[in-house]
Amino acid sequence: MGKDAGVSVQATATSFAIVEALRTREQAGVTELATELDRSKSAVHNHLSTLETLGYVTSTDGKYRLTHRFLRLGLATRERNPIYAAAKAKLRTLARTTGESVNLVVPEDDHGVYLYRVGNGEHPIEEGGSVALHASAAGKAILAYRGHEAVDDFIDRHGLPALTERTVTDPATLRSQLRSIRDRRVAFDRGEQTEGWQCVASAIVIEDDPIAAISVSGPADRMQGKRLEEDTTGLVVSTAKAIELEVLSD
Amino acid sequence: MGKDAGVSVQATATSFAIVEALRTREQAGVTELATELDRSKSAVHNHLSTLETLGYVTSTDGKYRLTHRFLRLGLATRERNPIYAAAKAKLRTLARTTGESVNLVVPEDDHGVYLYRVGNGEHPIEEGGSVALHASAAGKAILAYRGHEAVDDFIDRHGLPALTERTVTDPATLRSQLRSIRDRRVAFDRGEQTEGWQCVASAIVIEDDPIAAISVSGPADRMQGKRLEEDTTGLVVSTAKAIELEVLSD
């Protein structure tokens, strides 16, 4: 039917392509979007005016931008997840005691999503953004609690693309790391996702299902030695355990 | 072209109708959505599978739900607004000192949007949700700083629909309230939006442009007498002024 397998309603694909272009762009005009997305001006105009009457886009003299309708959609999905309410307050205190950025990551399809993030803004990770599961401490913490076949399938589907020089690209190495993560309840990321940034993570596991992971991340020079290995690690693990209990008690 | 003026790309309208249905519903099946939205099963299925390959929807054995892609979209629009960063911390302390719920409302087209909200969860207002400008303290605070013609146009377009028995439905009454709001820098809502809930609001005005309003809301029995008239009012106004200064200093 459609030229691209699975995408049968191409108008929807076009509309969302425009929406995503507007996300990065603050505001944009018709011609600008048309050239970037390689569509005709009239097509882009049609979609924009449709999105405008639907309330997802506003225009002020020729420039279009996204409205806050997406905020309602996005927050609704987040609020729905019980892990969010259970973790929020505890992550705040974890951020305060460690002085570093703290993240809450949940798995979604084959990637992780930053559901919540409280930090000093040094590292430009955006809430709602996604992470590769194999190249982040939180992601590996989640993968560690999935079955062997699930991990194999994951590797088959995506491979282990390198994000930095230190990303784990060898399946055997990854599998051995996952084993030790499960044993010790901690995952580490030493610049595997972003050069110069280290991470400690621990998964939230409910009934053998890793529903989330929390992580503390900071620049390599602050996250090393005894501080990383003992202090931070201990805090992350105990916070993860506390969140597990909170989830179970609701 | 289209049957409904302005909505030329109907496929987009259908896709977003499905998305909005999923927002309220946690998860839903094809048939369920098809009957609710009055479309054919195959049409709904087409849209859902398209949205799924685009990454906005996931399915687990026949049930569909929204993904967190919308979180990225929504938070991007919020983070972009400088008023959010300027107001966030101050609203937290305002909530702590008053003990009531605190809201940040920004105007968008002809309604207000709850951009941020910190509260005790008593009143089920959702972040990202929208308010009628004429039937809320924050909305009236914003309207008060718009020109007379702008207010007239607003009334022409929407009228003054009553949300409760106490909603201001008379244009003359509204205009006189707006005048006093501008004079005193405070707007009140005495059950005009939700029966039994009172509100105090003050606008954030930058260069004669009301870019936002903050409000404190609580049940009528706690928000009355001296406490409302003096204590809370004073705190709201001074916080609004502080936010104005913060915005200007950036």
Next chain:
DNA sequence: CATGCCGTTCAGCTATGGAGAACAAAGGTT
């Protein structure tokens, strides 16, 4: 094993939305 009730697939017809050019409006430049 039969019977609903799902989600998914299919084929075919028709309305829809895209291409492209013409139009309008707004700035910038000389």
Next chain:
DNA sequence: AACCTTTGTTCTCCATAGCTGAACGGCATG
């Protein structure tokens, strides 16, 4: 001021995208 450039908007026409309606297959439940 008159020009030109660049933008958003509108128009018409045609191909095809995407609906309808029905058939298929899987999974429960009786």
